[in-house]
Amino acid sequence: MADTTFAGRRALVTGAARGIGAATAALLARRGAEVVVADIDGAEAEETAAQLCAEGLAARAVACDVTREDDIARLEAVLAGGLDILVNNAAILDATPADRLIRARFTQVQAVNQNAALWVTLAMRPLLAASTRARVVNIASIQGLRGTADTLAYSTAKGGVVNMTRALAVDLAPEGILVNCICPGFVDTRMALLPDGSGHEHDTDWFRDIYIRYGRIPLRRAALPDDIAAAIAFFCGDDCRYITGQVLAVDGGVTATF
Numbered sequence: 001m002a003d004t005t006f007a008g009r010r011a012l013v014t015g016a017a018r019g020i021g022a023a024t025a026a027l028l029a030r031r032g033a034e035v036v037v038a039d040i041d042g043a044e045a046e047e048t049a050a051q052l053c054a055e056g057l058a059a060r061a062v063a064c065d066v067t068r069e070d071d072i073a074r075l076e077a078v079l080a081g082g083l084d085i086l087v088n089n090a091a092i093l094d095a096t097p098a099d100r101l102i103r104a105r106f107t108q109v110q111a112v113n114q115n116a117a118l119w120v121t122l123a124m125r126p127l128l129a130a131s132t133r134a135r136v137v138n139i140a141s142i143q144g145l146r147g148t149a150d151t152l153a154y155s156t157a158k159g160g161v162v163n164m165t166r167a168l169a170v171d172l173a174p175e176g177i178l179v180n181c182i183c184p185g186f187v188d189t190r191m192a193l194l195p196d197g198s199g200h201e202h203d204t205d206w207f208r209d210i211y212i213r214y215g216r217i218p219l220r221r222a223a224l225p226d227d228i229a230a231a232i233a234f235f236c237g238d239d240c241r242y243i244t245g246q247v248l249a250v251d252g253g254v255t256a257t258f
């Protein structure tokens with residue numbers, strides 16, 4: 001029997017052309033939601049939405065840079081019929097060492113990875129407020145909870161998303177909009193490709209030794225995008241009804257240890 005958990009609900013997932021966003025859009029659609037696949041990569045967003053439509057699901061792509069006000073306004077127009085679920089997932093990786101970090105790059109990373117989640121949420125607020133089951137899920141990172149080398153710009157933004165979630169949850173609670181945050185650990189997506197083009201971080205000897213063999217990830221594997229999507233879907237659904245402003249690490253136990 002088809003899963004109809006999200007039947008009759010509309011969802012917007014940013015950065016949904018691939019990776020965790022695509023897995024989330026697919027899961028919500030398979031559970032009955034009508035999904036907007038928004039991404040700066042319009043061609044890949046079209047492909048992702050087309051694959052879902054080929055499965056008989058309700059999906060449409062919107063090319064959109066979440067840092068641009070005019071693109072957010074276009075999203076609002078597309079969603080004028082209503083919105084129940086917003087997943088702020090779009091982000092870029094940055095691994096610039098502190099001594100090479102320049103202001104323009106730092107500002108760009110904050111704009112995409114943190115500020116856009118705020119402006120998209122505030123733009124969608126009236127639509128969400130009109131829903132009786134409005135949910136916002138912000139995707140941060142375990143790098144928003146801990147400090148690691150060469151992640152100043154990325155970690156600052158993700159740490160901002162963590163506490164922005166709490167502040168938004170308080171401000172939007174009177175409208176019945178629940179706002180929560182997922183912090184993924186190491187996930188097998190294109191974001192985990194090494195910047196020098198030499199392959200996937202999770203295939204390196206050091207990753208296999210430290211994180212898998214010696215159990216720095218207690219569950220001893222990297223996550224699949226579906227592992228993260230499952231937790232996101234929980235925060236989007238009716239079983240999440242008295243939870244807001246919370247932060248959940250979905251990391252195989254990485255942040256449970258040291």
Ligand SMILES: NC(=O)c1ccc[n+]([C@@H]2O[C@H](COP(=O)([O-])OP(=O)(O)OC[C@H]3O[C@@H](n4cnc5c(N)ncnc54)[C@H](O)[C@@H]3O)[C@@H](O)[C@H]2O)c1
Nearest residue numbers: 015019020039040065066089090091141184186187189191
């Ligand atoms: N992969 C990991 O190990 C990992 C770990 C922790 C957190 N995360 C977070 O999970 C989320 C998804 O990451 P992913 O691993 O699927 O990465 P990904 O690079 O595979 O996907 C990110 C998507 O965001 C889109 N995007 C980037 N800038 C955008 C913009 N300005 N406007 C609209 N779309 C934009 C990209 O085109 C891409 O489709 C991100 O917030 C990321 O920071 C990922």
